[in-house]
Amino acid sequence: MKLHIRDIKHLFIKSNDLADDLLFDSSGINTDSRTFKGNEIFLALEGDKYDGNNFIDDILKQKPLFFITNKEQDCTARYAVVESGKKFLIELSKLILKKLSLTKVAITGSNGKTTTKDLIVHFLKNKFNDDTVLFTRGNYNNEIGLPLSILQSQGTEKFAVFEIGTNHPGEIIHLADIIRPNISIITNIGDAHIGNFGSKEKIAEEKKQIFHFLKTNEFKIINKDDEYFQILNQSPGKTFCISNNSDNLDVLSFKYCGLNIIELAYQSQSIRIKFQLTGQHNLQNFAMACAALINMGIDFQDLEKYFGNFESTNGRFKKYIFKENVELIDDSYNSNPSSLISAIDHINQSEKNKILIIGDMGELGELTDQYHRQIIEKISKTKINVVLTMGEAFKAAINRIDGNAILNLSTHEDLLDKALPAIKKDTIILVKASRFMGFENIVSQLKRQLQ
Known part of the structure; x- marks a missing residue:
């Protein structure tokens, strides 16, 4: 949204060389020094593990329109001082919605x-x-x-x-x-x-x-x-x-x-x-x-009338079809017990050769062991042909139940080495894990091999 400095001046503690009629675009505010381009506005966010103020010298070399910080600066560039970068961001977003x-x-x-x-x-x-x-x-x-x-x-x-x-x-x-x-x-x-x-x-x-x-x-x-x-x-x-x-x-x-x-x-x-x-x-x-x-x-x-060409976002139960009726479902963006159970139910209903590749679920606290055991117990009662897991929580939960060999492997490469030979005509593969497991890399490799 196009705004003038006068529209947001009340959010500043002080400013340097920022005229009231200076026009800027809110979409040009960038908090990431790695992607910053000249003539944008740099907002220095402060956090527990980072401080955007540490990158202001680098930003100035790229000639920003101006920058916003929570610390006094000794420079001649155009800038504004605010109480907190995060608070400024929130208040500016509220102002835009009100307009x-x-x-x-x-x-x-x-x-x-x-x-x-x-x-x-x-x-x-x-x-x-x-x-x-x-x-x-x-x-x-x-x-x-x-x-x-x-x-x-x-x-x-x-x-x-x-x-x-x-x-x-x-x-x-x-x-x-x-x-x-x-x-x-x-x-x-x-x-x-x-x-x-x-x-x-x-x-x-x-x-x-x-x-x-x-x-x-x-x-x-x-x-x-x-x-x-x-x-x-x-x-x-x-x-x-x-x-x-x-x-x-x-x-x-x-x-x-x-x-x-x-x-x-x-x-x-x-x-x-x-x-x-x-x-x-x-x-x-x-x-x-x-x-x-x-x-x-x-x-x-x-x-x-208007849903016909909708496609799922990558990593969120997105389906790909390859030759010989091989189906890959990419659900690699995240995982938790309820969504994983739903995914298992889906693949288990298929008449195809079934391969399940799953990684640990995060942020379960004291219930981590319990939930991972429940998932393994559920899988043991399915008709899924190949089950490959990765992560310490699944490793602790796995044993051989009713003849179902559920493997736990150490790396993405190990998972792929076991999965690829098991793929044949009429196969469905489902890949799912919490974000920190990085299973989108497994999906990329599978797509490359199957194309």
């Missing part, structure tokens, strides 16, 4: 946030124009990433769709305060980051803070079938439900009809939509997206 006339959607949940967000954004861009939608970029869903996404505004948007994540208590309400959404969604309550919360009930209590700022006529969207529905529903806002098991006409019901067709029913209307996503869990994500669109004023019958 826009937007319908704002906020999404959280243990699984499915990004896919739900991507579906809504895809629909809106196809029905309207690219420049009418402001949205979370990549995985920018925390207290730094969310404001940076907002700063990308061009000032033309009519809709905003943001996902917000949390890995510790108290985070959601601060992110919701930045957005002040008109529609809030909780996709589900699972066990992601449970080690930082202690229980799923506490995760539910944290997640429902996304509803805190809703007005009485603004919508909260919840899955009526969720185990924690009652906890989530005890919050501000007007409830709008989805369900896979309801005859209530005011509930958006959904069911899978086979052949990648999903049926939606709402207020005596029903439609069938070609469903491009892989996995039963994505039915719920799709229904959540449609519920949001209905409450954004989209006609129910229009829902079948």
Whole structure:
């Protein structure tokens, strides 16, 4: 968004050589010295393990438009001093949202946030124009990433769709305060980051803070079938439900009809939509997206018109098909017990030769051993032909159960050496692990070998 210095001057403690009428673009604010280009604005963020102020000398060599810091500077360049780089970023993002006339959607949940967000954004861009939608970029869903996404505004948007994540208590309400959404969604309550919360009930209590700022006529969207529905529903806002098991006409019901067709029913209307996503869990994500669109004023019958060419984001249950009917599902972006169980159920339903490649799940705290044992026990009862694991938690959990040989290997190369010879005609391969395991590299190697 185009702004003048006078618009943000109240956020400065002091400034040097910054005229009130100096025009700049908020999308030109860069916090990463590695990608900084001349004539951008450098914002020096300070953190526990880094301090952007250490790179100001290097930035000055590239001739920034100006820079923003929390420390006094002895230089003649244009700059501003603020109390905190992070606080400035948050306040600037709030200012930008106030200048826009937007319908704002906020999404959280243990699984499915990004896919739900991507579906809504895809629909809106196809029905309207690219420049009418402001949205979370990549995985920018925390207290730094969310404001940076907002700063990308061009000032033309009519809709905003943001996902917000949390890995510790108290985070959601601060992110919701930045957005002040008109529609809030909780996709589900699972066990992601449970080690930082202690229980799923506490995760539910944290997640429902996304509803805190809703007005009485603004919508909260919840899955009526969720185990924690009652906890989530005890919050501000007007409830709008989805369900896979309801005859209530005011509930958006959904069911899978086979052949990648999903049926939606709402207020005596029903439609069938070609469903491009892989996995039963994505039915719920799709229904959540449609519920949001209905409450954004989209006609129910229009829902079948604009999803046709949607594709999953890399690493999020994205399917690739190769010669001889070999199917690779890339779910390498992250993993937690509930999403991994869903992935195992999906591959186990296939009639193909089945190869499962999984890595450790993170942030489970004292429950790490328990959850990894549960996964191994579940796998032992499936018909999956080859199971390859990596990581210390799975190593501790593995033994031979009912004749199922589940291997634990030390490196990506070892996993590939075992997986590649097992691939034959009519094979499905699923790759999934927590982010720190770096399993996107395994996916890249498999794609290269299979092409």
